[in-house]
């Protein structure tokens with residue numbers, strides 16, 4: 001008999017949830033970056049093993065919302081947590097457990113239907129002693145079925161984590177065909193690749209102000225037309241850069257990855273557009289897919 005069900009990864013922004021999702025699935029399905037608040041939707045990855053099937057739901061990092069977008073993302077986290085079988089609280093080994101973690105652990109406790117485990121991420125970035133102290137402290141502040149230290153970067157303990165998570169699931173048949181890795185639409189993945197490249201290139205508040213939409217995708221011709229949205233006119237110039245240099249760089253990095261994703265040489269055309277204060281405007285949010 002196999003086990004199957006859903007686990008969601010929750011934690012503060014930037015703790016490595018999406019990197020871990022990709023490492024477990026063995027393919028990049030979620031974009032990642034060194035900037036907090038990279039993930040903006042629930043991304044599902046499917047992991048099938050002899051013992052069962054685990055659907056990983058990677059979520060946006062939980063933070064105090066300062067915009068309508070932030071509120072919507074927190075709502076998304078709440079509604080997802082009410083549906084999953086297992087909640088995996090993620091906390092990085094190289095940061096002290098703080099009030100943000102404490103609050104989140106309390107929040108998670110409200111979802112009584114789900115079992116809870118803790119994942120300590122980025123173990124490669126600390127000494128053994130520090131990791132041990134972190135694990136002990138975590139064990140003291142809350143009750144988890146398991147506490148698993150991992151490094152997505154080094155691939156440490158990933159097999160063990162996958163198996164432990166499956167063991168927490170109810171018995172049941174596979175939910176997706178065995179070869180499935182994600183149910184993300186190709187169109188959405190394309191937009192996310194472009195956003196990822198822009199995120200790492202841009203500074204200050206700009207990463208938060210970015211959104212990407214697809215205007216046209218012609219797989220036969222290998223042509224992609226996408227829009228990079230910013231919130232203010234002044235940001236438009238920054239994204240375009242001197243004589244278009246910034247946008248060119250973002251475009252060429254995105255194209256390289258899209259060539260691989262689509263398995264063909266593609267032509268990518270990016271346009272920078274302004275959606276005034278879109279993170280706070282319900283109408284604009286709707287237009288951008290939130």
Ligand SMILES: Nc1nc2c(ncn2[C@@H]2O[C@H](COP(=O)(O)OP(=O)(O)OP(=O)(O)O)[C@@H](O)[C@H]2O)c(=O)[nH]1
Nearest residue numbers: 013014015016017018019033037038039061152153
């Ligand atoms: N050293 C180290 N860094 C890691 C590891 N996993 C993730 N990171 C880095 O941590 C940063 C954040 O990673 P993400 O996976 O985007 O984090 P996230 O939790 O999904 O962030 P949000 O989507 O903003 O909530 C990136 O710079 C990653 O390269 C790891 O195992 N070791």
Ligand SMILES: [Mg+2]
Nearest residue numbers: 017018038039
């Ligand atoms: Mg993420």
